[in-house]
Amino acid sequence: MSTPLNNSAPRVTSRAPRRRTLGVAATTAAIALLTVPNAASADSYGSYKAQPAKPLKGAIVGGNEIQVTSAPHQVAVLGAAGTLCGGSIVDATHVVSAAHCFFDTVTNAQVPAGQFTIRSGTSNLLGAEPGDDIQNRTATAVAIHPNYVSPPGGRGTLEQFANDVAVITVAPGFDLARGTAASRPIGLPAGGANPAGGVSTFVSGYGLQTDPAGNPLAQPDGNLYGLTTATIDGAATAGGSGPLNAIFVTTQSANGSFCQGDSGGGLVKDGVLLGIVSNNGGCGANEPVAYTSVSAQENLQFIRNAVGGTNTPIPLAPRGGEDVTLFGSLTPQVGDTFECRPGTWTNSPTFTYAFTDTRTGTVFADGPSPTYTLVAADAGRTVSCRATATTAGGVANTGPTRATPAVQAAPTPPPTPTPAPTPTPKPSPTPAPAPTPTPAPDAAKLAVSAARGSATVRPGRTVSIKLSVRNSGDVAAARLRTCVRISSRFSVVSRGGGSLSGGRLCWSNASLSSSTTKQFSLRADRDAKAGTVSQQITASANGVRTASTSLRLTIQRGAVAPRPGGVTG
Numbered sequence: 001m002s003t004p005l006n007n008s009a010p011r012v013t014s015r016a017p018r019r020r021t022l023g024v025a026a027t028t029a030a031i032a033l034l035t036v037p038n039a040a041s042a043d044s045y046g047s048y049k050a051q052p053a054k055p056l057k058g059a060i061v062g063g064n065e066i067q068v069t070s071a072p073h074q075v076a077v078l079g080a081a082g083t084l085c086g087g088s089i090v091d092a093t094h095v096v097s098a099a100h101c102f103f104d105t106v107t108n109a110q111v112p113a114g115q116f117t118i119r120s121g122t123s124n125l126l127g128a129e130p131g132d133d134i135q136n137r138t139a140t141a142v143a144i145h146p147n148y149v150s151p152p153g154g155r156g157t158l159e160q161f162a163n164d165v166a167v168i169t170v171a172p173g174f175d176l177a178r179g180t181a182a183s184r185p186i187g188l189p190a191g192g193a194n195p196a197g198g199v200s201t202f203v204s205g206y207g208l209q210t211d212p213a214g215n216p217l218a219q220p221d222g223n224l225y226g227l228t229t230a231t232i233d234g235a236a237t238a239g240g241s242g243p244l245n246a247i248f249v250t251t252q253s254a255n256g257s258f259c260q261g262d263s264g265g266g267l268v269k270d271g272v273l274l275g276i277v278s279n280n281g282g283c284g285a286n287e288p289v290a291y292t293s294v295s296a297q298e299n300l301q302f303i304r305n306a307v308g309g310t311n312t313p314i315p316l317a318p319r320g321g322e323d324v325t326l327f328g329s330l331t332p333q334v335g336d337t338f339e340c341r342p343g344t345w346t347n348s349p350t351f352t353y354a355f356t357d358t359r360t361g362t363v364f365a366d367g368p369s370p371t372y373t374l375v376a377a378d379a380g381r382t383v384s385c386r387a388t389a390t391t392a393g394g395v396a397n398t399g400p401t402r403a404t405p406a407v408q409a410a411p412t413p414p415p416t417p418t419p420a421p422t423p424t425p426k427p428s429p430t431p432a433p434a435p436t437p438t439p440a441p442d443a444a445k446l447a448v449s450a451a452r453g454s455a456t457v458r459p460g461r462t463v464s465i466k467l468s469v470r471n472s473g474d475v476a477a478a479r480l481r482t483c484v485r486i487s488s489r490f491s492v493v494s495r496g497g498g499s500l501s502g503g504r505l506c507w508s509n510a511s512l513s514s515s516t517t518k519q520f521s522l523r524a525d526r527d528a529k530a531g532t533v534s535q536q537i538t539a540s541a542n543g544v545r546t547a548s549t550s551l552r553l554t555i556q557r558g559a560v561a562p563r564p565g566g567v568t569g
Helices: 297-308
Strands: 047-049 062-065 074-079 084-091 094-097 116-120 135-144 166-171 200-205 225-232 248-252 266-269 272-280 289-293 325-327 337-341 350-357 362-367 371-373 383-391 394-397 446-452 462-471 477-485 490-494 499-501 504-512 515-524 531-541 544-555
Touching: 074 094, 084 266, 084 272, 084 297, 094 272, 094 297, 116 166, 166 297, 200 272, 248 272, 325 383, 337 350, 337 383, 446 477, 446 531, 446 544, 462 477, 462 544, 477 515, 504 515, 515 544
Parallel strands: none
Antiparallel strands: 047 325, 062 225, 074 084, 074 116, 084 094, 094 166, 116 135, 135 166, 200 225, 200 266, 225 248, 248 289, 266 272, 272 289, 325 337, 337 371, 350 362, 350 383, 383 394, 446 462, 462 515, 477 504, 477 531, 490 515, 499 504, 531 544
């Protein structure tokens, strides 16, 4: 949907909810975003996967008309076909904007640079206001990030808006030395990690407003609006940037969002450009907005190359981590060890790991080690972990895993009895030898192991598994129960005498003196997602510490096609 300017357009001054703009053609449609689903929340026996993401509202104020002197880096990118985007001045001859603004959504071809006028120093596109110092410049070149691929029709998934950044060259250059302070450059960040959640930022644009019901109006009113908005954790928040949070910054405002005509505008803090308006889930309040991250070297190096005329290789940021898992005991107690597994990633990142008490939010371990052994101070804590992935191209976080039950204190050892004094034997001509004491029997102690025909299986194929449970004690283990938590990617073909309920295949024995074996077969579902799956096996008996092990099977399969969909923006 194009956004022509019209003096008769209704004027909305109390809200500024709007987002990224149009592509560039007479029949341009609004760009769209399909929110990336968060990692699955189905738990495995003995593991704690990424928890379902929850919406998070930022503490937002603002969303009103502003003068351009409050955002002097802001420009309007005006297409010859009547389209509108925003941008940010970075020096006299260069403006940073969104790549999708420069593609025809009918032909999907890049529109020639000469069809765009870049206007700075204006608070209203329909006419000058006090304090304005309008400068119109012609775009002579538009450089698109080499890894950006325009989605057909201007609509696509969040992954398809990766690297949504362009650099415009204008001629003649902007006069940035005028005393009006209406046109000024914005600084670029040093590069590195994106701002954490809860950081207050500011964004501006000339795009559409909404009516009181939150519906976008047909035309923008020409005014420049600004909105103060807080960053949120894109990896852990519904509608956020999920596995792409290294190259997207995400915000959410209780005061509004962004709409058609705002794409390409700058997310700024303290005179530094942190992000570029790219896409969102809707124009209303509390809609997450995704900005192309300028802090990520994958995008920042492209901007530096385009502005400076260099050709430095562009490093790639890490992507992935939706399947992060905390692995350990289902009944944790002091002394147990947990492992944080970062999941699946591209571009070979290095990792650090943070272990958190979810009751208080306290991070009690943070560093390169993926394992943590519970100490006495952890008693009562509910433990979650997340991983941070780093490459030369950017820094990404996983979402937090589901929390464990409260950690139990270590069992108190029984007191050592005081031996009774040895009586003095009476004299005897021939003392009888002392009887040899009979050693006390060892308590029951369980161990469990698994063997399978093959560690790998293709969708639709069957694998046979043999379990062995051994009691190494002298006392029989009473009421033995052996269970396997079956992954949702597999179906049970043969139970081997066990019972299947709630995704668990279990066998019961009245007692176990030495060992027992169980055999069953699994079939990988035909639409099972490829990857390594852990099936947790446990053996428990009355008064005996539970034994457990992990059966790891790898499903081999080709890549899954991306899911279609999207909403306008």
